[in-house]
Amino acid sequence: MNDEPQIPLPSNAYQARQWIADLSVQLAQNDILFRDPPEEPTSCCGRGCNGCVWEGYFQAVGYWCEQVRGILLKE
Incomplete structure (x- = not known):
């Protein structure tokens, strides 16, 4: 059993774009430089392949967003 908290992942490309846009604005408003999403x-x-490139992308976006949220909380 894995007790590590799960990082929230976007459920589609639109949501991923929205999360990135919202957090990018917050970074800019706080004059914080961070790596690109x-x-x-x-x-x-x-074709809906198991292990689709989108699955990896959504995980990467979730991780990026989690890192940004952590940085913003420290501000």
Whole structure:
């Protein structure tokens, strides 16, 4: 059993873009420089593969957002 808290993940590309946009604004408002968010995948075949590139992207976005939220909480 894994007791580590789960990082929230976006459920679709629109939500990922919204989270990134919202947090990017907050970073800018606080004059905080942070690495760029992950880039959207361009190689999805659209067949719903197990382990789709979008799954990895959503995990990367969730991790990036979690890091940004942590930085913003320290401000």
